[in-house]
Amino acid sequence: MGFQAVAGQSKAKQMLQSAIRRNSVSHAYLFAGPPGTGRKAAALAFAQTLFCSSGGDDACGQCLACRKFEHGNEPDFHVITPDGASIKIDQIRDLQRELSYRAAETKRKIYMMEHAEKMTPQAANGLLKFLEEPNSPVVAILITDNPHAVLPTIRSRSQQVPFLPVSHQEMLETLLKDGQPELAARAAVHLASGLEGCRALIQQEGFAETRNVVIQLGKDSLGRFPSAIVTAGQYLAKGGLGERPEQLIALLSLWYKDLLYVQAGRRDRVVYIDQIDWLGKHAFTRPPEAWVAAIELVLETGKRIRAHVSPQLAMEQFLVKLQEGIVLV
Numbered sequence: 001m002g003f004q005a006v007a008g009q010s011k012a013k014q015m016l017q018s019a020i021r022r023n024s025v026s027h028a029y030l031f032a033g034p035p036g037t038g039r040k041a042a043a044l045a046f047a048q049t050l051f052c053s054s055g056g057d058d059a060c061g062q063c064l065a066c067r068k069f070e071h072g073n074e075p076d077f078h079v080i081t082p083d084g085a086s087i088k089i090d091q092i093r094d095l096q097r098e099l100s101y102r103a104a105e106t107k108r109k110i111y112m113m114e115h116a117e118k119m120t121p122q123a124a125n126g127l128l129k130f131l132e133e134p135n136s137p138v139v140a141i142l143i144t145d146n147p148h149a150v151l152p153t154i155r156s157r158s159q160q161v162p163f164l165p166v167s168h169q170e171m172l173e174t175l176l177k178d179g180q181p182e183l184a185a186r187a188a189v190h191l192a193s194g195l196e197g198c199r200a201l202i203q204q205e206g207f208a209e210t211r212n213v214v215i216q217l218g219k220d221s222l223g224r225f226p227s228a229i230v231t232a233g234q235y236l237a238k239g240g241l242g243e244r245p246e247q248l249i250a251l252l253s254l255w256y257k258d259l260l261y262v263q264a265g266r267r268d269r270v271v272y273i274d275q276i277d278w279l280g281k282h283a284f285t286r287p288p289e290a291w292v293a294a295i296e297l298v299l300e301t302g303k304r305i306r307a308h309v310s311p312q313l314a315m316e317q318f319l320v321k322l323q324e325g326i327v328l329v
Contacts, residue, residue: 001070002059003045006038007174007195008166015161016046017057025050026159028131028140030116032147033163036194040114042163043141047077047110050139078111082118089122096130099138108137116142117149124151131157171195175202186271187211191250210235210247215275217248218255222282225323232315245311249302253295259283260291297321 003013012031019025029046031039045059048069054060061070068074078098080091099109113119119127128151131140142158144150168189175185175195180202188198188207201207213235220228236245254271261269262276262283270276283291301318305311 001041001045001048002061003042003049004058006042006045008170009038009042009163012042012161012163015159016042017049020049020057025139027138028154028158029142030147030150030155030158030160031141031143031163032145032160034145034165034193036192036197037163037166038194039143039163040112041195042161043112043143046141047112047139050108050110051077076107076109078109080111080113082115085118087113087115087119087123089120089126092119092123092126092130096126108139110139110141112141112143114143116144116154117146119151121151124154128153128157166194171198175199183272183274184208184211186273187251187254190254190271191247206244207247210244211251214248214251214255215272218252219278221319221322222285225319228319228323229316232319233312236312236315245305245315246302248315249298249305253298253302256291256294256298259286260288260295263288263291294322 003017006013016029031043033039048059048066049057051065051069051074052059053063053065059066059069065074069077078095080087080095083091095111099111113127127140131154140158142150142154147155147160171189171194172185175189175198176182178199180199184202184207185198188201192198192201213231217228217231217235220231235248258270258272258275258279259282261267262279267276270279272279297318301314304314
């Protein structure tokens with residue numbers, strides 16, 4: 001995995017690759033940003049590139065060092081994750097001992113810490129001393145979604161690398177390059193956080209079927225009330241699928257957004273691209289305010305479900321309001 005596999009994050013990648021080219025890699029980095037922004041993928045790409053024997057600013061993926069890294073056989077790469085709810089002082093001590101075994105060697109050693117904000121005060125102080133007095137060439141990569149929860153003295157001794165939310169379009173382009181199905185990918189980027197979340201959602205059993213149900217429900221909701229009631233009821237009563245009403249709600253919201261996008265001339269933003277002809281014929285049957293109101297009503301239905309209202313009852317009330325013309329006239 002090289003930097004090319006990391007979606008977006010051009011600033012972060014530029015900072016890291018520039019440091020590699022200039023041979024000015026810092027002893028510690030703080031990868032800060034919300035989950036799903038590719039922080040871990042970038043950390044792995046950075047570490048692999050530093051081990052890569054090609055000498056470039058991105059891992060070649062072919063040399064022995066790259067192959068060892070990709071197969072988890074690089075002895076000088078260490079990963080620290082929370083032990084339960086926190087990262088404890090014993091984990092930092094174990095890391096120090098592990099990295100001191102071959103202190104006389106000149107080969108760079110790297111450790112990656114996930115959820116760095118979860119270090120106990122003792123662990124943070126132990127890491128701080130290690131950052132100040134490494135006993136061998138070491139690079140620390142600390143990953144966090146809350147840099148302000150990391151000890152200020154650790155932040156001041158680390159180079160901060162910001163990770164910003166990845167746009168839907170960037171994630172979609174990456175997923176399509178990976179060979180993911182376009183119709184599912186277009187929906188997934190709006191529902192999941194980050195590429196890994198998107199891939200998991202696309203592979204989720206029943207996701208494609210839920211999407212098809214929403215298409216039928218979205219069409220029926222504009223005038224075929226009995227059919228819409230039956231479609232919603234059958235979905236929610238179905239084992240497995242009916243246990244994820246929030247997914248139905250999220251996808252239904254995207255359906256009404258598509259009607260609004262078509263009306264606004266933004267067909268490039270459409271999620272249900274395979275339904276573009278139907279959407280084009282019906283988008284102008286209501287004013288834009290009606291589609292906005294429909295989206296708001298869908299979101300309100302989702303809130304009611306999260307407040308433990310029966311999903312079937314909440315959906316039936318949603319459809320009744322549409323049928324009565326409270327929203328769509």
